[in-house]
Amino acid sequence: MLTSNSAITALTLKGPAGQLEALLNAGAPDATHAALVCHPHPLYGGTLHNKVVFHTMKALNSFGFPVLRFNFRGTGLSQGEHDSGIGEVEDVGAGLDWLDETFHLPLIFAGFSFGAAVGLRAACPAADERTYDFGFLQTCSKPKLFVSGARDQYGPRAKLEQLVNSLPEPKKLVLIEGADHFFAGRLRELREAIEKWAKETVAI
Numbered sequence: 001m002l003t004s005n006s007a008i009t010a011l012t013l014k015g016p017a018g019q020l021e022a023l024l025n026a027g028a029p030d031a032t033h034a035a036l037v038c039h040p041h042p043l044y045g046g047t048l049h050n051k052v053v054f055h056t057m058k059a060l061n062s063f064g065f066p067v068l069r070f071n072f073r074g075t076g077l078s079q080g081e082h083d084s085g086i087g088e089v090e091d092v093g094a095g096l097d098w099l100d101e102t103f104h105l106p107l108i109f110a111g112f113s114f115g116a117a118v119g120l121r122a123a124c125p126a127a128d129e130r131t132y133d134f135g136f137l138q139t140c141s142k143p144k145l146f147v148s149g150a151r152d153q154y155g156p157r158a159k160l161e162q163l164v165n166s167l168p169e170p171k172k173l174v175l176i177e178g179a180d181h182f183f184a185g186r187l188r189e190l191r192e193a194i195e196k197w198a199k200e201t202v203a204i
Helices: 049-062 087-103 114-123 136-140 157-166 187-201
Strands: 008-015 018-025 034-038 067-070 107-111 146-147 171-176
Touching: 008 087, 018 087, 018 171, 034 049, 034 087, 034 114, 049 067, 049 107, 049 187, 067 087, 087 107, 087 114, 107 114, 114 136, 146 157, 146 187, 171 187
Parallel strands: 034 067, 034 107, 146 171
Antiparallel strands: 008 018, 018 067
């Protein structure tokens, strides 16, 4: 444990490639769920302090859920080296395991961009972890929320709609008009979409 206060704790998790730098935003004593939020691609500046990750954490934490964020291997103070999205799946697993062992609550996984791509393979395990094909979600019956900017330059709207339409319920797709991949100027709408979904789906 590095430092702590009543709202946030800086800690290190035991990861498969070494220690992982992490932050835990405290939840309510009667929390019904715990959550993990994963950051975008570390080779392009993604860290646990990313704005989308922060606003996602705030949305989930507003329901009293404890929320964990961590830096993937080789990022910030986390040990190890970037592993092209393969070993990072195990990093997510370490975060989910820590939450489960610490809180013994149902878990919510959230990720932005790279964080979602690798994290979903830990939250809904896939046979092939070396591909960015999301076909493995065809067997994932857990509640799923997809939030994307309608002008996302890296995730074509039609392709995302086709993916979501092919997946089993429960699922929800929210397209934020005017938003790009990074939700620039649209972070409030992102947070509201997550809060609305959580209230309808998991919050009691």
